[in-house]
Amino acid sequence: MINKLGQVMLYVQDQDKAEAFWKDKVGFKVIAYGGSEEMGIKWIEIAPTEDAATTLVLHDKAVISKMSPDLNLGTPSLMFYSDHIERLHAEFKGKNIETGELVDMGTGRSFNFADDEGNYFAVMETV
Structure with a gap:
């Protein structure tokens, strides 16, 4: 049985710019940095708060595409x-x-917003 959603993968063109957008503009926190030098992969885990149940993980789209060419990015x-x-x-x-x-x-009430790569997301009012 699945009991929660842990991570959502976001595949981005530029991890450093994406990290800056989510941290500096949206106000998210960096939860962790990770990766493997041998595999040539790094990721940045972010969330609205340090104790959030679900986090976003920023992955380099080009690297993931090479590793998993059939993956929906x-x-x-x-x-x-x-x-x-x-x-x-x-x-x-x-x-x-x-x-x-x-x-x-x-x-x-709701509104949408775009990150610096033109990806759209939405925010809904908590009622």
């Missing part, structure tokens, strides 16, 4: 949650994050 559709959606929306705009309009979804 597309960006997953992720929905984040926020207790302060209006404040977060304004903060993202103030940090020059490409941000969609705040819209009422009937079950709460």
